[in-house]
Amino acid sequence: MDEAWLVPGAAGLSGLAVGRLLNIYSTRWPIDLPIISPGSRCSECSSAIRWYDNIPVLSWLILSGKCRYCSMQIPLQYPVVELTSGLLCAGIFMIHGLSGEALRGSVFLCLLLGMSISDARFYIIPDEFSLGGTILGLAMSFLPGGIGWVSAVGGALVGYTFLWFIAAAGTRIIEKISPGRLEEAGLDKAMGGGDIKMMMMVGSFVGISGVAETAFLGSLGGLIVYGPVATLYRRLIPFGVFLAVAGAITYLWGDAMMDWYLTHIMGLAA
Numbered sequence: 001m002d003e004a005w006l007v008p009g010a011a012g013l014s015g016l017a018v019g020r021l022l023n024i025y026s027t028r029w030p031i032d033l034p035i036i037s038p039g040s041r042c043s044e045c046s047s048a049i050r051w052y053d054n055i056p057v058l059s060w061l062i063l064s065g066k067c068r069y070c071s072m073q074i075p076l077q078y079p080v081v082e083l084t085s086g087l088l089c090a091g092i093f094m095i096h097g098l099s100g101e102a103l104r105g106s107v108f109l110c111l112l113l114g115m116s117i118s119d120a121r122f123y124i125i126p127d128e129f130s131l132g133g134t135i136l137g138l139a140m141s142f143l144p145g146g147i148g149w150v151s152a153v154g155g156a157l158v159g160y161t162f163l164w165f166i167a168a169a170g171t172r173i174i175e176k177i178s179p180g181r182l183e184e185a186g187l188d189k190a191m192g193g194g195d196i197k198m199m200m201m202v203g204s205f206v207g208i209s210g211v212a213e214t215a216f217l218g219s220l221g222g223l224i225v226y227g228p229v230a231t232l233y234r235r236l237i238p239f240g241v242f243l244a245v246a247g248a249i250t251y252l253w254g255d256a257m258m259d260w261y262l263t264h265i266m267g268l269a270a
């Protein structure tokens, strides 16, 4: 292997292992299942899973997605999440090289991935990801190349407050337009507290302007992709999934988007 591939390669392999953990945490934290000896037993036949059947992606392929003992289907989610986090980590380390910023970016994107799974499956964003993530975001802002603690604290505060207001306003609007709609969906608010805490975590990683970009992109995506679906099928919107994608885009291309906006829309010279 070429030396230039060593760092992204190692980061990718670590990312695969992190994906394995994300699969476990994102599906156990929301429903308060214990995280003891993660993934060591088949949920169907309780057979102990041997180490060679527990290798990210590879084992799933070798076993063709079935338990070795009882042939229960292992969800496609497992290899897909492992592969995604592996590629994300490899990509970030390829961009930033072996650095604090690469670590910060990888942690951020992996947290977003874990939150998306929880939200998509259970409509819950566990505090372990959002509050734990905020602490990580604040701590990692000190790393070389990081956004600095002032931006991180500011981003977290603005993220929380901003989404709190959006949630309050959204609740009022929905109650006005279609009374009883929220009650029907078993909700008392337009947006869960999970989304609000998630945005605090996003802010701690991308700062105040990042919060604005993430909220804008997330709402836009939610409206375009999920709005019609939710209206037609009366399904809840896992808004956290859109916020996660928006947060990732903001982290990766936020500065470029802001430059483009300021030059082309606002007419300011860069």
Ligand SMILES: [Zn+2]
Pocket: 042, 043, 044, 045, 046, 047, 067, 068, 069, 070, 071, 072
């Ligand atoms: Zn089994």
